[in-house]
Amino acid sequence: EIVLTQSPGTLSLSPGERATLSCRASQSVSSTYLAWYQQKPGQAPRLLIYGASSRATGIPDRFSGSGSGTDFTLTINRLEPEDFAVYYCQQYGRSPPLTFGGGTKVEIK
């Protein structure tokens, strides 16, 4: 099983600042199979990034994904008030189980 470790657990930032979220895998993950999701309280998660760096439909370009191998990053440029939420990375490679990271909470400072 591929374990995904997200850091930091909580990120305290102000609107307009840049957020950098990390996702580290216990073994190499093809960048084809790495996704990021956003979840707000009381809501279902929403797909932001697939294939490590491709934005899903309707996702603003202030969200960007990068990385390869075991280290992946989600960057949110110029945080908007609606961006404060919990973010999860996920690997959906060729073999189960599919796994999620533990999440990073981006909170208002």
Place this chain on the structure above:
Amino acid sequence: EVQLVESGGGLVQPGGSLRLSCAASGFTLSGYEMNWVRQAPGKGLEWVSYIRSRGTSINYADSVRGRFTISRDNAKNSLYLQMNSLRAEDTAVYYCTRGNWFDSGGPFGAFDIWGQGTTVTVSS
């Protein structure tokens, strides 16, 4: 509008059973892989089960294998999760999700559509 709507959650005693349903609309279910994902109260996301578009391949998380059964009826645009021998640790919001290959070649896909979730509580 592309949509997934779950139903069937509720309160059940340990050892009991529940059947969750997920109704798809706005797209043809038979064209997509489908999954169930759960989230225990205050916790992160846990993948539960996967079923291929035609039902020819199925996978389960170790935590539910042998107790849960995923199935689908493409003619009815519906996905199901039969949950038996329920335990307190199965208490969670259960989400139905659509897997989209985009350009990855599969087999699972990123989860591009999520339902609103249905709550399962296992307690005496």
